[in-house]
Each structure stands twice: as C-alpha cells, then as structure tokens.
Amino acid sequence: MSNNQKKTPCDTCGQNPQGRLKRLGVEIEKSDYVIALAGNPNTGKSTVFNSLTGLKQHTGNWPGKTVGRAEGGYIFDGSKYKMIDLPGTYSLMSTSEDEEIARNFILFGKPDVTIIVVDAGRLERNLNLALQILEITDKAVLCVNLIDEAKRHNIEIDTRTLSKELGIPVVATSALRGIGIADLLKTVDEVAKGEIKCTPHRIKNVPKKIETEVKKIQDKIENLYPNLPNSRWIAFRLLDGDRDIIKAIENGEFINDK
Numbered sequence: 001m002s003n004n005q006k007k008t009p010c011d012t013c014g015q016n017p018q019g020r021l022k023r024l025g026v027e028i029e030k031s032d033y034v035i036a037l038a039g040n041p042n043t044g045k046s047t048v049f050n051s052l053t054g055l056k057q058h059t060g061n062w063p064g065k066t067v068g069r070a071e072g073g074y075i076f077d078g079s080k081y082k083m084i085d086l087p088g089t090y091s092l093m094s095t096s097e098d099e100e101i102a103r104n105f106i107l108f109g110k111p112d113v114t115i116i117v118v119d120a121g122r123l124e125r126n127l128n129l130a131l132q133i134l135e136i137t138d139k140a141v142l143c144v145n146l147i148d149e150a151k152r153h154n155i156e157i158d159t160r161t162l163s164k165e166l167g168i169p170v171v172a173t174s175a176l177r178g179i180g181i182a183d184l185l186k187t188v189d190e191v192a193k194g195e196i197k198c199t200p201h202r203i204k205n206v207p208k209k210i211e212t213e214v215k216k217i218q219d220k221i222e223n224l225y226p227n228l229p230n231s232r233w234i235a236f237r238l239l240d241g242d243r244d245i246i247k248a249i250e251n252g253e254f255i256n257d258k
C-alpha cells in the first residue's frame, strides 16, 4: 500500500483476507503469478483492478474506456501477483482493435488465472464470452460483479449452481463498494496455487469428421509453432475460414505476443 493511501479497518483485520493484501501499483517485476481481467465492456474490470493494485485506471459508466492493456501488481499472502486489466470484449471472435488486444492476451499471454468479470444484471449475455474463455483455459474464476445493482432490481444469483455448471469458482462482488473482493483475492490465490481444481465447462460431442480435420490442422500448427498455446482454438478458427486469424498467423501477430 502506498504511503498516501490510508488504511481502513478492513485492510488490517486479520480475519479478512484483504488484510493480507499489499497493493504494489506498478511494481510488477518478478511476479509469481499473472492474472488477466477479462469480460464484456462496462462490467467493472478496471474497478476491480484499481482496488487490488491501488492504481487509477480510467473508469466510467460507458463501454470502451479501457484501451490497450494496463498492468499493476499486488502481494497476497506472500505471493506476488501481476494483474492485467484488459479492454472489454463481447467475444474472442471480435475484431475491433481493443477487442483484439484482449483476445490476444487471453489466448496467448499465458495468464496463470483468468478472472472473468460479468455483470450480475446481464448474466445471460455475459456468459457468451465466459463460455468461450472456458474452452481455452483450465484456470478461471467467475467474478459476478455489480451485485449491489442486481439486488436493487431484485435479481438473485445462485452462485453455487453457477459454479457447479461452469466448473469454476464463482464469487459475487460489488467492486465499487469493496464487497466480495476479499473472497475474490483468496479464491484467485487458491486457483493459482492449484488448491482449487477447475473442471471448466466444454463443448462435447464435436462431430467426428470435424474433430479429425481440426486435429490435422492442430498438428501442423504445433509443428510450426511448438510454444504457441491454444492451437486447438486456432485450428477451429482456421477451419471456419476466419480471415482475421489467417491474417494474424501470416503476419506473426500471435507469435510475437508470447
């Protein structure tokens, strides 16, 4: 915590995991774990980022505020975390410049844990991206944010069932009011250290014909770029004739982003 930030009772209470938090601002050299903050625009990613790192990323009540990616750090329980705040995106298939930055980091930045931030009041719509991310990562936490707003509209979220269905931990938060942030910190820590095992929801029953072709393309990609993560996802996109991905492969965009 920097000197100009006053400690609250919450920061110092031993019962509260947030008492084990030290905000590092931009001191992010030699981190133990990298955490990505992903989600639809305007779900509170930068508000979560600010509360954990002590930085002041631009926030506001309209989509598309975060442009490019921001990095900050914190220590929780002795482990050093580098946190990446990403621009909001609706889909991993999106093509706007900011959405590409988010997509490339989620796919190729090799984060240890991805926090998927969703709006509790727009859960159904937000789960589209969440399910896409779960196809490509084994370590994720769903942060159901704006829970205060949802409550005001009499929306209740059954986090236990959601967690069971998705196969990852689900934490309800109000980042603006600091509610649930302690729980989020602890959960991310446990997932990063492998103390919580995720079994993410995946699309099953891919037709055999498609599976065979995807495997062929995947093998080729892996031969060409042995260290590139998510070759299966790329293979699906190539099979789909995604021009954007073909272009990105051709100009080495993914490869440089390792």
Ligand SMILES: Nc1nc2c(ncn2[C@@H]2O[C@H](COP(=O)(O)OP(=O)(O)OP(=O)(O)O)[C@@H](O)[C@H]2O)c(=O)[nH]1
Pocket (backbone or CB within 6 Å): 039, 040, 041, 042, 043, 044, 045, 046, 047, 048, 058, 059, 060, 061, 062, 063, 064, 065, 066, 067, 086, 087, 088, 089, 145, 146, 147, 148, 149, 173, 174, 175, 176, 177
């Ligand atoms: N009521 C309430 N407002 C919140 C909460 N979290 C964030 N906000 C507000 O929601 C708005 C969006 O927050 P941001 O943190 O900028 O959202 P973002 O996901 O980073 O948005 P983009 O960068 O555009 O993708 C801001 O006005 C925040 O103050 C919350 O838990 N409750």
Ligand SMILES: [Mg+2]
Pocket (backbone or CB within 6 Å): 045, 046, 047, 058, 059, 065, 066, 085, 086, 087, 088
């Ligand atoms: Mg933002």
